Amino acid sequence: MSGVVDRKLSELGLTLPEVVPPLAAYQPAVVSGAYVYTAGQLPMVEGKLPVTGKVGAEVTADEAKQLARTCALNALAAVKSVVGDLDRIARVVKVVGFVASAPDFIGQPGVINGASELLGEVLGDKGVHARSAVGVAVLPLDAPVEIEIQVELVQD
Template structure:
């Protein structure tokens, strides 16, 4: 029987990408106590890198929001792979958003809203979180967005 969160994902028409192995010397998730730290996730969907470029340059705000959504889906995918069940998530504590943007770009928070919206859609009030959204000069593989998260779990 599917859990509450898996049912919610189906209701929303959300398909989580497959959790991928890290490409460097780190692990996707680390749990300490009741906190799960999910490493930064980029804009990959089942091995295909998407949304490559600079926001405010080759990537529009609308595409960057979709890129942030995809990063959030990858965060959920990694959490599910680690925990075995997303129903174990009791709260999204913090979201960390990195936007590969042109130097004069100023709408980083609007971009990272794409990720924040996913967590609230999926977890409701438990998805509301603290966060930061910063612009960076580059990101791995040239992707436009990277998102990491801290989740409270049972």
Template sequence: MAGRIEARLAELGITLPTPAAPVANYVPFVLSGALVVVSGQVPMRDGKVAYSGKLGSTVSQEIGQQAAQLCLVNVLAQLKAALGDLDRVRRVVRLGGFIACTPEFTAHAAVMNGASDLAVAVFGDLGRHARSTIGVPSLPMDAAVEVEGMFEFA
């Protein structure tokens, strides 16, 4: 039986994918006390990067927001693997966003809103979080966006 958060994801038309395996020497998540930290997730779909390139060049702000949203879906898939049940989440503590972009691009925050808005849509007020968003010259596998997260759980 699906819990409250998974029911909310279904209402939003979101099915969590199988969590991606790490592509280097790290683990996908770490549990410490009442916190779970999820490693950065790129916009993977069906085993491939769905959104590649750079904001300010080959990727529009709207597409960047979609990429950030997909990154958060992948973060949530890792979170479910870590906790077994997303209803255990007590708070989205922090999201970090990395936006692959040209030096002239400055709408990083608007792109990251794709992930932040989804966190609030899924978790309600418990989804409101602290956040950092930075522009970077490149990301693994030419991904346009990468998102990491920290969550409090019971």
């Protein structure tokens, strides 16, 4: 059933973006055995960060949650770039989310829900995963949020 995930993306009104070129010496995603590991994905839209700053200060939790959705979409694009077809995903195993947080911000799990919810909407039960949501002082380019995912591939 090739194209199931692409059809679901279309039904949701979503389009996979072009893979964001690496900002340093790494690959956006790599395959190792039955798994794909993505690099941290920033909420880049057409090569730019739409918002910068700390969540709980310059960026609201709701804005950051939407940015986490963008990060997850970018992560799916990175996965597709190395496997060719998102229907090869058996399941999302793990999501790690980083939130550049103001000192008193404690809503990191709610922010990273943006990524988790998007993966569930797109992949259904295959999108259910383990997760970490971590507050950090700063992220590359002053991004408010960064997401990395690990997916297991269907074995041929």
